[in-house]
Amino acid sequence: MLIIFLSLASGLFLGFVYKGERLKSYSEAITRIMILLLVGLMGLSLSSNREILHNFFDLGIKASIFAIGSIAGSITAVTILLRLLERGEK
Amino acid sequence: MFGLIIFFLVGIGLGHFIEPLQGFDFSNIIFITVSLLVFLIGFSAGGNKEVFEKIKKDKLKTILIPMMSLVGSITAGLLISVIFSDLNYIRASLITAGMGYYSLSSILVSAQLGAYMGTLVLMSNILRELIVLLFSPLLVKYFGKIAPIAAGGATTMDVTLPIITKSSGNDYMILAMINGLILSMTVPVVIGFLLTFAN
Numbered sequence: 260m261l262i263i264f265l266s267l268a269s270g271l272f273l274g275f276v277y278k279g280e281r282l283k284s285y286s287e288a289i290t291r292i293m294i295l296l297l298v299g300l301m302g303l304s305l306s307s308n309r310e311i312l313h314n315f316f317d318l319g320i321k322a323s324i325f326a327i328g329s330i331a332g333s334i335t336a337v338t339i340l341l342r343l344l345e346r347g348e349k
Numbered sequence: 350m351f352g353l354i355i356f357f358l359v360g361i362g363l364g365h366f367i368e369p370l371q372g373f374d375f376s377n378i379i380f381i382t383v384s385l386l387v388f389l390i391g392f393s394a395g396g397n398k399e400v401f402e403k404i405k406k407d408k409l410k411t412i413l414i415p416m417m418s419l420v421g422s423i424t425a426g427l428l429i430s431v432i433f434s435d436l437n438y439i440r441a442s443l444i445t446a447g448m449g450y451y452s453l454s455s456i457l458v459s460a461q462l463g464a465y466m467g468t469l470v471l472m473s474n475i476l477r478e479l480i481v482l483l484f485s486p487l488l489v490k491y492f493g494k495i496a497p498i499a500a501g502g503a504t505t506m507d508v509t510l511p512i513i514t515k516s517s518g519n520d521y522m523i524l525a526m527i528n529g530l531i532l533s534m535t536v537p538v539v540i541g542f543l544l545t546f547a548n
Contacts, residue, residue: 274394303363334488
């Protein structure tokens with residue numbers, strides 16, 4: 260967790276100091292490619308883990324319902340919060 | 350969007366069919382990739398004045414968003430518990446209180462409630478992260494720019510941060526970062542609290 264923070268902090272600092280645009284457009288392009296790689300790695304690590312794969316179909320339906328439900332709950336709650344805050348500002 | 354799903358499926362295919370890859374621990378490689386990505390995102394956003402103005406303006410919002418997101422998630426767990434006769438409301442809310450923080454929440458839960466619950470917590474929260482990773486652009490389209498942050502839970506500070514900044518925009522980066530940080534600190538406490546009622 261610390262390393263992630265240091266990465267972000269050093270990136271922010273360098274981006275703050277460096278005012279040019281060229282390197283930044285490169286870094287945005289590299290970011291896009293790396294996101295794809297990251298998602299590929301996630302798939303790879305999921306399917307190479309036999310234990311997860313073996314239990315996948317047993318528990319898959321339950322886990323999916325909870326995953327989708329928790330996402331729906333969070334989005335609903337935060338949307339309500341933002342509406343309330345907006346109304347408070349007016 | 351399609352690129353993401355294709356890469357994900359290719360990854361699954363490779364892991365499934367290439368024998369030497371099976372059982373290989375990818376967590377370190379994933380960690381390094383995420384660290385590099387976060388660095389690059391910081392670099393792109395560092396010179397962006399809007400980002401810093403946003404934090405100053407929205408202090409209250411940045412704290413309330415992760416809290417409401419957690420409340421919504423646990424409420425969903427309580428509602429879902431009605432469907433399953435073998436999961437009481439405490440167990441169901443333990444699953445959704447993980448907020449995508451699957452490593453820690455599954456360890457905490459399996460230590461007290463056994464492998465079945467541990468695996469369920471693990472899978473449900475991995476799926477939560479995956480859904481955000483794959484469908485953030487759709488979440489933004491249908492539920493607004495805040496949706497992937499609410500959905501991503503504790504993962505919005507690292508794993509899903511890149512895709513959230515890509516789909517919601519650079520000015521949501523700090524909000525996502527703080528959201529993930531607050532939830533990563535809150536989730537273990539909440540799960541520990543819920544576990545005291547579990548049996």
